[in-house]
Amino acid sequence: MWRYLIPIGLFAALVAFFYVGIDRDKQTLPSPLIGKPAPQWQLPSVEDPAKMVSSSDFAGKPYVLNVWATWCAECRHEHSALLAIAQRGEVPIVGVDWKDDRDQAQRWLQQLGNPYVANAYDGEGRVAIDWGVYGAPETFLVDSQGNVVFKHISSMTMEVWERDFLPRLKGNGTSR
């Protein structure tokens, strides 16, 4: 009897493995930055190369860092959500324009609207490497202590905002 149980048991174990794996997101890499101090950076702004934007400009308060580019189709898709979030005024959104063309980026902001309080131009992608960016769009939440609290990969939506960002933002506001 037990000789039949062995293959059945092995099969059940295999099914269990596949069941656990089937819903797991294999495209999204967990960020090692979560819970750690956000990288410090300083970059020229998208609008004006002479003007610098720096992480210290936003220190002391929570902020959202959104990595985008005009070559990124998903970024166009998420832009309306970013505008809506900016409209709510819960937290400033800082843009990092990643490996992009500055003129096109300026045109993008003029045509689609500008949800960002400031926009940093990372033409060489150096700051993006410090943030562990491997695709656009990516959106980070930094708390008032300057720690990275959350990272969302791919398009931002209102659903993601309310589910993943808002609770962490509120928790940060009341507990500290």
Next chain:
Amino acid sequence: MRRVLVIALLICVIPLARAIDTAPAFDDPAQQSRYNDLIHQLRCVQCRSQSIADSNVSLAADLRRQVRELMAAGKSDAQILQYMTDRYGDYVLYDPPVKPQTWLLWAAPLLFVIIGGITAVVVIVRKSRVAVDDPAETDPALAGSSDAGAP
């Protein structure tokens, strides 16, 4: 003879013609081989199934540039790999470290060898016992009857 040598040399150059890495070569061959080792150990996180040495995605080029700069800054191999894992996690390494989260990954081959070995031993022991216990095998008088159907 000389022509053969020239052709042989040209064949040696073929791998260089792939030119995924368009950055200039190092002057020091030791540094070049160190660089090659490093970029083969790092995964292109954007393209997943390639190392940053094999990928022409722009992020891979950025990471190769970063490796060069860190080498120029006098960082050790371990420091450079740490720099990458600090930013991209263990997934960036083709040779993941042994940790509680990865022990199953590392132990799996050994586990399968052990399971296979135990199965083989059990099967062999059982087969040999059956052969010994089978009267047909030990008693020549009964051998004919059990093989009656055989030609």
